[in-house]
Amino acid sequence: SRYQMTIGEQDNDPFSPNYGQPKWFTVNDAAQTRVDPSRVVAFTGEPIPQMATVNWEDRFWGETRVQRLLNAVTNSDTAQDAFAALLHKARVTRVGIPDLTQLVGDVEGETLISKRLAAMAVGESVHNITIFDSGNGSSNPGETVTDFQVAWAGMDSVMNAFDMRVCAVADIPATRLLGKAAEGMNSSGDGQQQDWHKHVSAMQELRLRPCLDKLDRPLLQSAVGKVDKSIWYDFAPLDVPDEKSVAETNKLRVETAVKAQETGAIPDAAFAEGFQSLCVETGIMP
Secondary structure (H helix, E strand, C coil): CHHHEEECCECCCCCCCCCCCECCEEECCCCCCEECHHHCCCCCCECCCCCCCCCHHHHHHCECHHHHHHHHHHHHHHHHHHHHHHHCCCEEEEEECCCHHHHCCCHHHHHHHHHHHHHHHHHHHHHCCCCCCCCCCCCCCCCEEEEEECCCCCHHHHHHHHHHHHHHHHCCCHHHHCCCCCCCCCCCCHHHHHHHHHHHHHHHHHHHHHHHHHHHHHHHHHHCCCCCCCCCCCCCCCCCCCHHHHHHHHHHHHHHHHHHHHCCCCCHHHHHHHHHHHHHHHCCCC
C-alpha cells in the first residue's frame, strides 16, 4: 500500500515522460530500497486540490474513495436506524391513574401500582383487551387510557434524501445503486443507465488504461519477446445490445464501407483486406 513506501521529489521537467510524477519510490524495508518509477504502477485516489495545506505526497496519492463515501453512508445508516427505533413507538398506550403521585409516596402504593399495570399487561397480551377502572362519578373519576401514534408523514422523504446523498457522493445513479425506479417526467431509467456507462467508460480510459498500459509492456516482452505495437485491446462492453441494435449497427458499417469504396480513394486490394478484417473483428461473418 501507499504507506509501505515513500515517494521521492516531484519531477518538474516538462520534457520528461515522467513529468508530474515522483522521481523515485522508496520501499520502507530494512534496506530502504529505491525503486525506479518505471517499476511502479500507482493506482491513485480522487484528486486533491493543490492548496498550501496539502503536501506533495497527499496530492500524488489523492483522497481515498472509502473516506469520501464513509460520512454519507454513516448518515444514511443513522437515519435508517432512527426510523427503525420509531417503529417500536408506533403505538404507545398511556394510562392515567387518579392520585398517582400520592399512591407512589409509600411502598404499599407502589406495590398496588405495579400489580395494576401487570394485570393490564396480561389482559392485553392474553385476551387482547384493556381493562381499566372507569370510576363512579366525581368521587372516583377512574382511569383514562389513551393511545399515542407517531406521524409518519415525510419520514420516507427524509430517508430518501440521505440515500440520494450517498448516490451523489458515489456518482452512481439511484436506479443502479438502490435499485429503485427512475423518477421524473418521461423517465424510464435508460438515460441514467447510459450516464452510468459513460462514467464507467471514462474511468476505464482515464484511470485504468494508463496503469494497464504500464503493466502490458513487460507482459508483452515476456510473452511475445518484444513490444508489438499492432497488439491492442479494448474493454469489454458495459451492456449487451439486442439483436436489432446489432443488426442496425452492422448495416451502418457496411453502408459506410460501400460509400468509402465509391470514392475510389482506397485501392481495391487494401479495401478488400480492410473490409474482411472489419467483418471478422465485428462478428458480421467469420
